[in-house]
Amino acid sequence: MVVDTIERVAVLGAGSMGHGIAEVAALGGYDVTLRDVEADLVRDGYEQIEWSLGKLEEKGALDESAEAVLDRVDTATELDAAVHDADLVIEAAPENMELKREIFGDLDEFAPADAILATNTSSLSITEISEATDRPGQVVGTHFFNPPVKMDLVEVVYGDHTDDATAEAAAAFAEACDKTPIFVRKDVNGFVVNNVLVPFMEEAAWMLSADETTIRETDAAMVFRGGYPMGPFELADFTGIDIGYHARKEAGREVPPVWEEKVEAGHYGKKSGKGYYDHEDGDGVDYEHGQGEAFDTLRIEARMVNEAAKLVGNDVATPEEIDVGMRLGGGFAEGVCRMGDKRGLDAVLEKLETLYAEKGADRYEPADYLRELVEAGHTGEAAGEGFYDYSHGGPYHYVDHEVDDDGVLRVTFQREERLNAFNEDMLNEVDRLLRETDPEDVACVTFEGAGDKAFSAGADLTAFPTAEPRDMMDVDDVFRTVYEFDRPTLAKIDGYCLGAGFELALACDLRVATEDATFGTPEIDLGVIPGGGATQRLVRLVGEVRTKELVLRGNHIGAEQAADWGIINRAVPAEEFDDVVAEYVDDLVSGPPVALKVAKKVINDGQDASLETALNLESQGFGLLVSTDDMLEGVTAFRDDREPEFEGE
Numbered sequence: 272m273v274v275d276t277i278e279r280v281a282v283l284g285a286g287s288m289g290h291g292i293a294e295v296a297a298l299g300g301y302d303v304t305l306r307d308v309e310a311d312l313v314r315d316g317y318e319q320i321e322w323s324l325g326k327l328e329e330k331g332a333l334d335e336s337a338e339a340v341l342d343r344v345d346t347a348t349e350l351d352a353a354v355h356d357a358d359l360v361i362e363a364a365p366e367n368m369e370l371k372r373e374i375f376g377d378l379d380e381f382a383p384a385d386a387i388l389a390t391n392t393s394s395l396s397i398t399e400i401s402e403a404t405d406r407p408g409q410v411v412g413t414h415f416f417n418p419p420v421k422m423d424l425v426e427v428v429y430g431d432h433t434d435d436a437t438a439e440a441a442a443a444f445a446e447a448c449d450k451t452p453i454f455v456r457k458d459v460n461g462f463v464v465n466n467v468l469v470p471f472m473e474e475a476a477w478m479l480s481a482d483e484t485t486i487r488e489t490d491a492a493m494v495f496r497g498g499y500p501m502g503p504f505e506l507a508d509f510t511g512i513d514i515g516y517h518a519r520k521e522a523g524r525e526v527p528p529v530w531e532e533k534v535e536a537g538h539y540g541k542k543s544g545k546g547y548y549d550h551e552d553g554d555g556v557d558y559e560h561g562q563g564e565a566f567d568t569l570r571i572e573a574r575m576v577n578e579a580a581k582l583v584g585n586d587v588a589t590p591e592e593i594d595v596g597m598r599l600g601g602g603f604a605e606g607v608c609r610m611g612d613k614r615g616l617d618a619v620l621e622k623l624e625t626l627y628a629e630k631g632a633d634r635y636e637p638a639d640y641l642r643e644l645v646e647a648g649h650t651g652e653a654a655g656e657g658f659y660d661y662s663h664g665g666p667y668h669y670v671d672h673e674v675d676d677d678g679v680l681r682v683t684f685q686r687e688e689r690l691n692a693f694n695e696d697m698l699n700e701v702d703r704l705l706r707e708t709d710p711e712d713v714a715c716v717t718f719e720g721a722g723d724k725a726f727s728a729g730a731d732l733t734a735f736p737t738a739e740p741r742d743m744m745d746v747d748d749v750f751r752t753v754y755e756f757d758r759p760t761l762a763k764i765d766g767y768c769l770g771a772g773f774e775l776a777l778a779c780d781l782r783v784a785t786e787d788a789t790f791g792t793p794e795i796d797l798g799v800i801p802g803g804g805a806t807q808r809l810v811r812l813v814g815e816v817r818t819k820e821l822v823l824r825g826n827h828i829g830a831e832q833a834a835d836w837g838i839i840n841r842a843v844p845a846e847e848f849d850d851v852v853a854e855y856v857d858d859l860v861s862g863p864p865v866a867l868k869v870a871k872k873v874i875n876d877g878q879d880a881s882l883e884t885a886l887n888l889e890s891q892g893f894g895l896l897v898s899t900d901d902m903l904e905g906v907t908a909f910r911d912d913r914e915p916e917f918e919g920e
């Protein structure tokens with residue numbers, strides 16, 4: 272049996288990962304003991320935590336003082352002292368099986384019998400590590416990404432013996448530390464993210480080795496046409512060519528000749544000054560727009576989709592988990608399963624079959640699951656089903672939503688890793704959600720951004736170079752859907768509210784922000800203008816002078832100025848934010864539904880009509896409401912001096 276509640280955490284190893292994991296756990300409210308083999312090593316780790324917490328405090332990112340967080344961190348050099356009262360032990364010692372097995376063997380002796388024993392290994396077998404203990408059911412992988420404080424993902428990896436209770440407790444711990452866990456249900460080498468990400472760099476290297484491409488052509492194509500955050504060679508230079516090389520070699524896999532050459536020459540990438548690019552004497556990463564026009568991006572993408580299909584087919588992870596993993600752990604703008612569904616799994620399969628026939632290398636052999644999907648006609652979004660089922664519009668990847676007990680539809684933009692920036696899918700999901708919601712079923716709608724950094728920082732710039740102008744012209748549909756929704760809408764704004772995020776807020780009926788929120792339409796700095804209604808909604812809201820100030824200069828303004836100008840209803844201190852929002856929402860929830868709908872409509876429609884027409888609209892609305900049961904209830908309640916109870920009739 273594993274512990275019910277985790278309170279004390281021990282982290283073994285105070286190196287790059289260990290000190291970061293200890294900091295994350297302390298930030299999550301846990302008492303942590305950080306252990307390394309020498310006093311100066313553990314002191315170094317502790318000092319790095321102290322430095323990092325100081326930086327977070329400076330940026331205003333802590334809810335308490337850095338000192339209070341640091342108070343929860345203790346250090347030790349003896350294993351017994353570090354783990355004797357730990358509920359969770361996380362091992363982050365060097366990547367060496369013998370060493371890890373020795374540590375886990377010792378943990379049997381020193382850690383409490385019900386403690387969870389986790390390892391941060393990136394490439395070793397969890398099963399083999401767990402078998403060094405006599406409680407392998409309590410051993411689990413918790414694969415944090417570097418640096419743990421910044422990277423949101425944790426892969427929770429099952430060994431062959433791991434109990435569900437152990438994995439679930441590890442995932443709950445990650446969540447309590449404000450991280451996003453995904454389950455890796457089988458002990459496969461490379462887990463999820465590395466299995467899918469390595470082919471991105473590896474396939475490019477195979478192509479380079481065979482003179483089928485150049486470094487700059489590949490990187491330019493994948494970034495400017497594919498929308499990836501870095502090119503494959505650029506990414507390899509940043510992560511270290513030697514890292515991928517050794518991991519693949521140790522797993523007994525073939526590696527591209529160019530990796531071999533680079534490693535032999537000591538050209539590991541940025542850290543050694545040279546890799547694919549010359550970071551020391553040359554220009555560093557220097558590919559340019561337009562260099563990758565002839566490159567076949569599907570060749571690299573097909574290999575990633577194939578790896579994802581193997582993981583899904585072997586029940587290692589779900590498409591959702593893989594996609595979250597690639598977004599948070601790989602920094603991808605969208606998940607690989609979603610990408611495969613867009614490209615067409617039949618096209619992916621065909622690409623792999625052609626390469627397999629041509630080159631005969633195992634890496635191109637299509638996954639059984641990919642074949643099964645294509646044979647069943649599940650070739651992706653256009654066919655209505657692929658990795659995901661699109662028959663009812665498809666899953667929501669970027670928008671969380673729930674209707675609470677008061678009938679409030681709470682919409683959260685779920686793309687924290689990109690400051691909740693809108694890509695096309697996210698815009699479409701908001702649009703679809705409101706179109707599919709029957710206004711009769713909800714009292715009002717609130718919108719907010721996940722995390723505390725942004726409501727939404729705008730449109731996702733990585734999507735711009737790859738988008739069709741025609742698609743971009745349609746972006747204002749969603750803002751219209753929000754503006755015209757038959758129930759009141761409220762934007763709950765904390766952090767950045769820029770560009771498309773600002774436009775979505777402007778399309779809402781009410782806007783409440785924290786004092787440190789910032790607003791702006793920075794589009795002009797990108798050589799474009801707002802395309803989601805900001806020029807027109809803003810001018811109606813605050814007039815020409817202020818609209819031109821914002822749109823032509825592209826500057827940000829603070830929440831108090833925005834409130835002063837009448838762009839938002841209220842700017843409130845962070846600690847009062849939730850209460851003030853709740854007061855607004857209460858009024859909307861308890862208000863008369865039909866009258867709220869009519870009020871919103873006549874205000875919206877009347878703005879663009881002549882005063883005469885607008886007044887007529889108002890009197891029609893008024894006339895309509897006079898005959899409702901709600902009005903009778905409102906008047907009666909007023910007379911009886913009680914709160915009205917509106918039925919919406």
Ligand code: NAD
Nearest residue numbers: 283284285286287288289307363364365366391392393417
């Ligand atoms: P590191 O070399 O920076 O730190 C390891 C630390 O462990 C060293 O300070 C070392 O003195 C200490 N150590 C050695 N034996 C120990 C023992 N018996 N008990 C406690 N501490 C001991 O290594 P790292 O980069 O932090 O990697 C640690 C683990 O995390 C490895 O398994 C690695 O594969 C994994 N990992 C690393 C990264 C990364 O990017 N660095 C990312 C994810 C996972």
